[in-house]
Amino acid sequence: MSPAKPETRKGCVRAPHFDILWLPRAAIKSVEGDPSDCVVVVGVSRPKMALTVLTIMLLSLFLTFHLIYDSALYSLHAKNVEHPRPPILLLSRRLYPSAASRLPQAIIMGVRKCGTRALLEMLYLHPMIQKAAGEVHFFDRDDNYYKGLEWYRMQMPRSYPGQITIEKSPSYFVTPEVPERIRAMNASVKLLLIVREPVTRAISDYTQLRANAATASPSMSTSPTKSFEQLALFSNGSINEAYRPLAISLYHNYMHRWLEVFPREQILIVNGDLLIEDPVSQLQKIERFLGLEPRISTENFYFNETKGFYCLRNETSDRCLRETKGRKHPRVDALVVSRLRKYYGEHNQRFYELVGEDLGWPEE
Known part of the structure; x- marks a missing residue:
C-alpha cells in the first residue's frame, strides 16, 4: 500500500529543505479556543547545512563573549596603567599574554x-x-x-x-x-x-x-x-x-x-x-x-x-x-x-x- 500523500492545506507554505508532517487535530489535545487548523512537526532534510548554521551561530556567540570579556579586561587595566596596550581579540591566555615585567x-x-x-x-x-x-x-x-x-x-x-x-x-x-x-x-x-x-x-x-x-649638612653655613x-x-x-x-x-x-x-x-x-x-x-x-x-x-x-x-x-x-x-x-x-x-x-x-x-x- 502506497503511503498517503501529505495533505495540502490552504495558506500553509512548505519551506525548502524541510520535511513537514501534518498531524490531524484528533491526534493532539488542542487548547480550548485555539484557532489553529493544523499542527506542524518540522524535520531537517539537510543535516550538514543545519550543522553549519549551528556552528556559525555558536562561533558568533563565542566571539561576542570574548570581545566583551576583552573590553572589560582592558577597561580595568586602563585604570591602573597610564599607557595601556590597545585590546586585541582574546581567544586564549596563550594568544593574549598579560602584562609582565620585562x-x-x-x-x-x-x-x-x-x-x-x-x-x-x-x-x-x-x-x-x-x-x-x-x-x-x-x-x-x-x-x-x-x-x-x-x-x-x-x-x-x-x-x-x-x-x-x-x-x-x-x-x-x-x-x-x-x-x-x-x-x-x-x-x-x-x-x-x-x-x-x-x-x-x-x-x-x-x-x-x-x-x-x-641639604645634608646645614652647618655648612659656618664654612662657606x-x-x-x-x-x-x-x-x-x-x-x-x-x-x-x-x-x-x-x-x-x-x-x-x-x-x-x-x-x-x-x-x-x-x-x-x-x-x-x-x-x-x-x-x-x-x-x-x-x-x-x-x-x-x-x-x-x-x-x-x-x-x-x-x-x-x-x-x-x-x-x-x-x-x-x-x-x-x-x-x-x-x-x-x-x-x-x-x-x-x-x-x-x-x-x-x-x-x-x-x-x-x-x-x-
Missing part, C-alpha cells in the same frame, strides 16, 4: 646632568613606552648586579608585548664594567646617550652637588662652600682636571669603552641642549631609532614662563618636572667659562670623531 630593550646610559630624567619622562608620553620608576643602578653597583637578572627584571614596570621598557641610570656611562654587563644581558639593546655642552654640564653638576651638600671657579681652576690659573664635574665632561674618555663593546648604530647621541630648546625634534629622532610609530608632537609640550622650560602634556593632564630639575645656575666668571671652553675644544673634537657627529659646541 628586561629593558632600551637604556638611557647617561650623561649625568644632561637631562636623563627629562628625556625619560618625555619618552613616556609615547603609548608604546614603559619606564622604570627610578634609577635602578643594576649594572654599575656590584651589590645590585650580583642579585641577578631576575631581580633586575622585577624592578621593571609591567608592559605588554610590543611595548618598549626603558630605564635610566646616568652613572652607567662612566662606570668601566657597565658596557660588558649590558651586552651580557642583551647584545641588541638600544642605547641612548644624552650630552650637553661640557662647560654647561659641569656647572650644572657643581650646582647639584652644592645643593645636596647644603667654594665657588665653581675655585674648584675648576688652581690658584695659578691651570685647569683642575681631577675635579669630578670637569672630568665627566670629557666624554671621549668614556665613549671609547662603549664603542669597543657595541656597534655605533646601537647608540644614539641625543643633544641635551636641543632637547631643552626644541624637544620634539630630538624625540622624533628617538622614535625612529627605536622603531616606534611617530606619536609625540608639539601638542605634548607647553612652555612654562615661570620655570623657563617646556613642560609635558598628555590627554589627561599637564605636568612639569620636579623643582630640583632646572635649578638656576650660579653666575660664573665669563673669563673662566671661556678658558674652560678652550680647554674642552680638543676633547670635543675627539668625541665628535668617535661618534661621527659634530655637535657644534662653542670653543671660547
